[in-house]
Amino acid sequence: MLRRLGNLAVCLVMSAIAAGTAFAEGDAANGKILGDTCKGCHFIQKHKNSYPVFYVPKLGGQNGEYISVALKSYAAGERSHDTMLSHAATLTEQDIADLSAYFASLGELKTASAAGKAPEQAATCVACHGEQGISVMEQYPNLAGQHENYLVHALKQYRAGERTNAVMAGFAGQLSDDDIKVLAKFYASQKGLFTPDP
Ligand code: HEC
Numbered sequence: 571m572l573r574r575l576g577n578l579a580v581c582l583v584m585s586a587i588a589a590g591t592a593f594a595e596g597d598a599a600n601g602k603i604l605g606d607t608c609k610g611c612h613f614i615q616k617h618k619n620s621y622p623v624f625y626v627p628k629l630g631g632q633n634g635e636y637i638s639v640a641l642k643s644y645a646a647g648e649r650s651h652d653t654m655l656s657h658a659a660t661l662t663e664q665d666i667a668d669l670s671a672y673f674a675s676l677g678e679l680k681t682a683s684a685a686g687k688a689p690e691q692a693a694t695c696v697a698c699h700g701e702q703g704i705s706v707m708e709q710y711p712n713l714a715g716q717h718e719n720y721l722v723h724a725l726k727q728y729r730a731g732e733r734t735n736a737v738m739a740g741f742a743g744q745l746s747d748d749d750i751k752v753l754a755k756f757y758a759s760q761k762g763l764f765t766p767d768p
């Protein structure tokens with residue numbers, strides 16, 4: 571089973587590369603200005619989302635293209651969160667490119683040695699998210715160092731169909747609550763993403 575999913579993962583990576591999604595060029599300086607409205611949550615260490623309770627995701631070190639994808643997903647209703655929708659819905663394509671360029675300029679994650687051994691549950695994840703949660707493509711989120719409770723929340727949302735990305739729905743659908751716990755703990759313990767200073 572794991573092997574079959576592994577092969578599927580490789581195919582999906584290959585087709586994503588072939589599709590070669592185009593992204594608008596962003597202006598990081600303008601993104602910094604636009605990013606002022608994000609500071610109240612994303613620039614505060616362990617800022618809590620109140621219901622359900624989890625820490626607001628770290629954006630420092632996140633892939634710029636993934637940030638674009640995520641913002642567009644809120645606006646398109648593929649992810650739901652009231653505050654993020656109200657922010658994303660007012661952004662133009664160029665604003666999104668600028669914000670993504672700005673966040674990407676805050677720091678790029680490099681591969682280092684993994685902290686601890688990847689759990690067997692991660693066998694299928696590495697094809698896209700890398701051995702330590704540093705993803706192989708810009709469109710995929712880095713997971714290394716992300717808040718553990720946010721990773722749990724995200725995986726449960728995919729599993730429940732509350733986030734509609736077809737690739738992740740397939741992989742998260744195979745996971746038990748225990749698998750999710752183990753995976754979130756592993757990725758959160760890697761060195762990587764950070765909360766930027768305001
Ligand atoms: C009131 C707090 C708040 C503000 C202000 C806010 N966010 Fe968020 N943001 C959140 C929360 C909470 C989530 C996770 C929501 C979910 O469950 O999908 C999130 C998720 C995101 C994600 C997805 C991260 C990931 O790993 O998938 C991005 C990208 C993002 N925000 C960018 C922004 C940008 C850019 C701004 C400013 C224009 C902004 N946010 C303003 C609270 C906030």
Ligand code: HEC
Pocket residue numbers: 578579580582583627639640643691692694695696697698699709710711712713721724725733735737738741742753
């Ligand atoms: C074929 C590539 C692929 C594989 C394999 C894969 N993912 Fe993903 N993952 C993605 C993509 C693409 C996204 C962004 C989807 C979206 O837009 O919501 C994502 C998103 C995520 C997120 C949300 C991160 C955030 O910041 O919100 C988590 C957590 C995650 N994956 C964990 C996993 C785990 C755990 C596995 C293995 C069980 C796995 N993924 C396997 C491609 C993959």
